[in-house]
Amino acid sequence: MDNLDLKILAIYRKDTKISAERIGSTVGLSASAVQRRIKQLKSSGVIENEIAELKAEKFGIQMQFIINVDLIDERNEDIRQFEKKMYSHPSVQQCYYVTGTVDFCIIIAVKDVSEFDLFTQNMLMSDKNVRSFTSLLVVRNSKTDLSSFIDHRVE
Amino acid sequence: MDNLDLKILAIYRKDTKISAERIGSTVGLSASAVQRRIKQLKSSGVIENEIAELKAEKFGIQMQFIINVDLIDERNEDIRQFEKKMYSHPSVQQCYYVTGTVDFCIIIAVKDVSEFDLFTQNMLMSDKNVRSFTSLLVVRNSKTDLSSFIDHRVE
DNA sequence: CATGAAACACACTCCCG
DNA sequence: CGGGAGTGTGTTTCATG
Numbered sequence: 492m493d494n495l496d497l498k499i500l501a502i503y504r505k506d507t508k509i510s511a512e513r514i515g516s517t518v519g520l521s522a523s524a525v526q527r528r529i530k531q532l533k534s535s536g537v538i539e540n541e542i543a544e545l546k547a548e549k550f551g552i553q554m555q556f557i558i559n560v561d562l563i564d565e566r567n568e569d570i571r572q573f574e575k576k577m578y579s580h581p582s583v584q585q586c587y588y589v590t591g592t593v594d595f596c597i598i599i600a601v602k603d604v605s606e607f608d609l610f611t612q613n614m615l616m617s618d619k620n621v622r623s624f625t626s627l628l629v630v631r632n633s634k635t636d637l638s639s640f641i642d643h644r645v646e
Numbered sequence: 647m648d649n650l651d652l653k654i655l656a657i658y659r660k661d662t663k664i665s666a667e668r669i670g671s672t673v674g675l676s677a678s679a680v681q682r683r684i685k686q687l688k689s690s691g692v693i694e695n696e697i698a699e700l701k702a703e704k705f706g707i708q709m710q711f712i713i714n715v716d717l718i719d720e721r722n723e724d725i726r727q728f729e730k731k732m733y734s735h736p737s738v739q740q741c742y743y744v745t746g747t748v749d750f751c752i753i754i755a756v757k758d759v760s761e762f763d764l765f766t767q768n769m770l771m772s773d774k775n776v777r778s779f780t781s782l783l784v785v786r787n788s789k790t791d792l793s794s795f796i797d798h799r800v801e
Numbered sequence: 802c803a804t805g806a807a808a809c810a811c812a813c814t815c816c817c818g
Numbered sequence: 819c820g821g822g823a824g825t826g827t828g829t830t831t832c833a834t835g
Binding site: 520521522523524527 | 803804805806
Binding site: 675676677678679682 | 822
């Protein structure tokens, strides 16, 4: 993976529908070469998958919460069970199993406060293995993921 | 947006390279109809963008941390400034501005502990407006985002 | 060994019934 | 909505350096 690959990734990552010809014209390569490299990046696993990001508001989702959860029993089995329970719920976006002052950091997306309230009641308060949890309401969040990482490494 | 759209989204969201014909054969529609609907979903903004997910390990990234940050001054200007600073750093994946016991919840991806140490020194400890912060090491995390939300709503 | 150009195949676009 | 002709894109092959 050389610098040309990074340049291609920096563009392609943000928009997988862009044509290889356009990428080539900005990185200084023919369309064929760009397509070959993208294909190679896929087969080598650098590009894991190509997905569509959906606008949550279009589904009535208006709020996000970050919830830090502290469990009582922390055996491997308990951890797995809690994880599975979280991922089975449609509101759970992310479920991080962490080490530190808490055991889990989960991010949920809900319609309104009452849906959040229902979530905490049905998924956390009623769980005998949940010792405590604290919630943070997300006011603003701009996704980036690996974007800046790649962009900072190009050229 | 009807149930057919949801069915299409559930498939297309996970793999934007799948052909409309294959989607059509599973949802019971012609390729033309599927393409029309996808086009409509894009123009209406339900599909925000189509991106590639990259394997962090291929870039030497092995660890993730969740850092909860408490600021001293919380005027709009201070908030914006801190946000901007975070997003300018290549290790920052997510930066949530939240209300609750802390002001920010940021998620960073780094190569090793020393890179994490450098981050806290250069970005947090040296920041005069950072009152305190606590870090959580991510042990395990399976991405889902809106996946389960859509999948739960299909049919 | 990777590149660029050309022939090919496939998927999307658009129009029409 | 489904099917067809037309267009554009990715794929493959080949010759070149």
